[in-house]
Amino acid sequence: MNDTDDNCQMLMRLKRYETPGEQYFEDFLTEFQARRTEESSYAQQPSPFDQWKAKVNDWYQELGYGKWAVPAGSFAAIAITVFALAAKQSHEASEVKHAASGEQPQTEEATIEVKLPNVPMTPGTLPNSGSSYVLPASTSGAQ
Amino acid sequence: MPALMSDTRRKKKTDPDLDLVTRSQSGDTAAFDELVVKYSPKLYGLIYHMTSNREDTNDLLQDVFAKAYKSINKFQGKSSFYTWVYAIATNMTLNFLKKRNRRRGxxxxxxxxxxxxxxxxxxxxxxxxxxxxxxxxxxxxxxxxxxxxxxxxxxxxxxxxxxxxxxxxxxxxxxxxxxxxxxxxxxxxxxxxxxxxxxxxxx
Incomplete structure (x- = not known):
């Protein structure tokens, strides 16, 4: 080590006396302890989403056996909604098609008259035998 | 097994803080506090002479011990605790100085x-x-x-x-x-x- 290094070291070592004092370090420890406590309690605290999830879970568990009604009911409600929407869309598409072709959409139910053979009926069978029945077209399979 | 024991003995001999570190790793906050008391004056000097600002030194020193506390379980004893915590302090201070606008005079x-x-x-x-x-x-x-x-x-x-x-x-x-x-x-x-x-x- 040469003179320059010696002199530098001698001068620089004087900076060791720039200390804040013992009281500072006591306060520093107290400050550090407070920070550690705060950070650990913050780390243990769940996020708002976790809190909401826990609440929903608790509520669901309290339902007991009835809890299966919730998903079943939800599924049914969704299925009905989807079916209703699909039917509505199909109906609207049909109206548009008829309007474009100039035809009047057939809104009344088509009927078909069926003549039943005049067979003698015994009591307990069909009433009004020999008369004609009016069946809806959908049940007969005819258009 | 004897080799492991002698290795442990050697570590205890070389690192006087091993007991405090082990207790800190098992969640003993009082043990870590002892390490804070032991090293805060030296680390204060290190940070202060690098930053030349007492407020920055206080904040950085808090951050250094907070980081050391969080990472204490990662400390594997490859170096002494003294070297480990000094390295944390030096790196954090150098990073801080890079970001900080130089405040001279x-x-x-x-x-x-x-x-x-x-x-x-x-x-x-x-x-x-x-x-x-x-x-x-x-x-x-x-x-x-x-x-x-x-x-x-x-x-x-x-x-x-x-x-x-x-x-x-x-x-x-x-x-x-x-x-x-x-x-x-x-x-x-x-x-x-x-x-x-x-x-x-x-x-």
């Missing part, structure tokens, strides 16, 4: 009155006329200004070697450098300080 706090009884100070003042005529506060101001002319990396080495009296090998471990690089940085730092503090030279 800050006023220094009052110098500890113990400096008047320091053997080295008495020696300097008895040999050098300019120093004898200089007030202590002014000398401290000059020293601080000289330190601020150094780069962050050179200041770190000067702080550890000249001010805190750490050996080259320990500084090399902390900064993850070769011993030669540490010596080289010290050489250039001293040359730069010589131009700033030449008037105080003895001899």
């Amino acid at each position: 800050m006023s220094l706090d009052d110098v500890d009155s113990a400096i008047e009884h320091d053997q080295e100070f008495i020696e300097i003042t008895s040999k050098s006329d300019p120093v004898r005529e200089t007030y202590i506060g002014e000398l401290q101001k000059k020293l601080n200004e000289a330190m601020q002319t150094l780069s962050d990396n050179h200041r770190a080495v000067v702080t550890m070697y000249d001010i805190q009296g750490m050996p080259h090998t320990e500084i090399a471990k902390i900064l993850n450098l070769s011993e030669g690089t540490v010596r080289s940085r010290l050489f250039y730092a001293h040359r730069q300080l010589q131009t700033q503090l030449g008037e105080f030279w003895t001899g």
